[in-house]
Amino acid sequence: MQITVSTVVAAPIATVWAAYNAPEAIKVWNTASPDWHTTASTVDLRVGGQFSSRMEAKDGSFGFDFAGEYTKVEAPHLLEYRFGERTGRVEFAEGPAGVTVTVTFDAEDTYPEEQQRTGWQAILDNFARYVVAGKG
Numbered sequence: 001m002q003i004t005v006s007t008v009v010a011a012p013i014a015t016v017w018a019a020y021n022a023p024e025a026i027k028v029w030n031t032a033s034p035d036w037h038t039t040a041s042t043v044d045l046r047v048g049g050q051f052s053s054r055m056e057a058k059d060g061s062f063g064f065d066f067a068g069e070y071t072k073v074e075a076p077h078l079l080e081y082r083f084g085e086r087t088g089r090v091e092f093a094e095g096p097a098g099v100t101v102t103v104t105f106d107a108e109d110t111y112p113e114e115q116q117r118t119g120w121q122a123i124l125d126n127f128a129r130y131v132v133a134g135k136g
Helices: 011-023 023-029 115-136
Strands: 001-007 036-043 050-057 062-075 078-083 086-096 098-106
Touching: 001 023, 001 115, 011 023, 011 086, 011 115, 023 036, 023 115, 098 115
Parallel strands: none
Antiparallel strands: 001 098, 036 050, 050 062, 062 078, 078 086, 086 098
16 A cells, blocks of 8 residues: 655755755654654665665654665656665655645555554655745
C-alpha cells in the first residue's frame, strides 16, 4: 500500500528544491512534532547517491536513521528513492499558489496507516512553514 501527502509552498521552485535537499535545512524542518529533532543529515543528490537523516526524541528515549539511495533525480521536479525494501517519490509541481510538493511512499507494517500519514504530513507541513518563513 502507498500513502500520499502533499502541501503547497508559496516560494519559487528553486528555493523549494534547495531547502528540501540541503542537509543543514533538513536538520531544521525534518520533524513531525516539537519533541523530536533531526540531529544529522547527509545528502548525495545523484542517482545511486545515499541520503540519511538521524531522527531522535529530544528526551533521548528513542532514535532512528531514515536512510536510503536515490534512484531518480530530475531537478527541480522529481526525486525517487529506495529505503530498505520500500520506495518513495517526491514531486515538485509549480502552480499559481506556489509549488505543490507531493510525497508518495510505501507504507510499513509496524504502525497504522493513519499514524504514518499524519507523521509524514506533519513533516511536510513543517517543511512548508520553514521555506515560507524565509529560512529555505
